[in-house]
Amino acid sequence: MDADLPRQESVDFAARGVRAAAWRFVLQRASAAVLAFCVIVHLAAIIYAVRHGLTSAAIVARMHASAFWPVFYSVFVVAAAIHAPLGLRAVADEWLGLRGRAADAVLAALALVLLGGGLYAVRSLAA
Amino acid sequence: MSSGAEATFPVLIWRGKADGAFRRYEVPRRASQTVLDIVTHVQRHLDPSLAYRYACRVGMCGSCAMTVNGKARWTCRTHVDAVAGSGALEIAPLNHLPIVRDLVVDMAPFFDKWAAAQGEFRATATRRDAFARVEPASRARRAIDATIECIGCAVCYASCDVVGWRPDYLGPAALNRAWTLVNDVRDGAGGSRLRAVAGDAGCHACHTHQSCTERCPKHLAPTASIAGLKRLVAVAAVKGRL
Numbered sequence: 001m002d003a004d005l006p007r008q009e010s011v012d013f014a015a016r017g018v019r020a021a022a023w024r025f026v027l028q029r030a031s032a033a034v035l036a037f038c039v040i041v042h043l044a045a046i047i048y049a050v051r052h053g054l055t056s057a058a059i060v061a062r063m064h065a066s067a068f069w070p071v072f073y074s075v076f077v078v079a080a081a082i083h084a085p086l087g088l089r090a091v092a093d094e095w096l097g098l099r100g101r102a103a104d105a106v107l108a109a110l111a112l113v114l115l116g117g118g119l120y121a122v123r124s125l126a127a
Numbered sequence: 128m129s130s131g132a133e134a135t136f137p138v139l140i141w142r143g144k145a146d147g148a149f150r151r152y153e154v155p156r157r158a159s160q161t162v163l164d165i166v167t168h169v170q171r172h173l174d175p176s177l178a179y180r181y182a183c184r185v186g187m188c189g190s191c192a193m194t195v196n197g198k199a200r201w202t203c204r205t206h207v208d209a210v211a212g213s214g215a216l217e218i219a220p221l222n223h224l225p226i227v228r229d230l231v232v233d234m235a236p237f238f239d240k241w242a243a244a245q246g247e248f249r250a251t252a253t254r255r256d257a258f259a260r261v262e263p264a265s266r267a268r269r270a271i272d273a274t275i276e277c278i279g280c281a282v283c284y285a286s287c288d289v290v291g292w293r294p295d296y297l298g299p300a301a302l303n304r305a306w307t308l309v310n311d312v313r314d315g316a317g318g319s320r321l322r323a324v325a326g327d328a329g330c331h332a333c334h335t336h337q338s339c340t341e342r343c344p345k346h347l348a349p350t351a352s353i354a355g356l357k358r359l360v361a362v363a364a365v366k367g368r369l
Binding site: 017018023026029090095099 | 289292322325326327329331332334357360363365369
């Protein structure tokens with residue numbers, strides 16, 4: 001069905017906007033799949049920690065000792081920083097009338113806040 | 128057809144434009160009565176100035192859709208028994224379209240979006256070519272079977288929350304039509320049509336509420352068509368063909 005799609009000959013802004021919209025969709029679905037996995041692992045880890053009576057100090061100590069958890073939570077943070085602004089973009093459009101470049105600027109700032117704050121937290125755990 | 132001793136029931140019908148109001152009529156209650164019968168009775172016997180639209184009366188033309196007790200329906204095939212449970216009936220014009228007068232809406236924005244979604248067939252063959260051979264059991268042809276019976280009544284469009292929130296959204300009917308043509312092996316506009324429906328106001332605006340699918344009088348599933356377009360657009364974007 002997609003075999004007949006011709007390659008775009010010239011760059012025009014409408015087509016660029018369409019490609020951006022399509023990529024936002026792809027990124028949001030892909031990040032959702034990553035988040036679904038990460039949330040399950042995260043919840044399982046919390047349940048394990050609670051049931052085994054681990055203190056916060058013990059949890060931090062185990063995270064220090066592992067290469068897995070900092071990488072895992074970094075992936076988690078990146079996926080959340082991609083996913084949340086894309087979802088809020090639709091909310092901003094439909095409920096606030098915020099769209100186009102203004103929406104992109106606000107949501108890019110939000111993505112940076114999520115990414116910076118999240119990675120800072122992961123780094124302080126891993127350090 | 129005498130209405131002398133017949134039992135009547137109250138019917139509220141929208142009169143005027145967007146700033147109009149409901150007016151109450153007492154209409155005879157009869158067996159197997161449709162909502163369109165009610166409106167026709169009012170226009171012919173009670174108030175000839177009432178404006179409404181219909182043509183075929185048998186669920187083919189898609190011109191008689193109205194909002195009946197809060198839900199968009201095809202009035203010619205909606206029995207009063209099925210919708211007026213408490214006895215009262217409220218008939219209004221379709222949502223999301225400009226009211227011309229009374230029960231008549233301007234369908235131009237609805238069909239303009241069919242055009243924006245490139246809803247017209249673009250032939251790749253001429254009259255001198257042989258007939259296209261399309262395998263009825265093929266996946267693409269079966270996808271068309273599921274969508275082709277749309278009568279353009281705009282019930283889905285009037286039922287769609289997203290159209291209410293962002294008026295530039297192409298809407299379920301136009302996207303269903305685009306999906307029909309994308310699956311047509313005889314059509315030559317697949318790439319440009321995908322681009323036409325892939326913007327922010329196209330298939331990605333759909334929230335999958337499925338009001339269109341629930342209300343479609345032909346029992347089509349525009350939500351599934353829109354999901355198909357999303358899938359195809361995503362594949363095209365990843366492969367650099369959009």
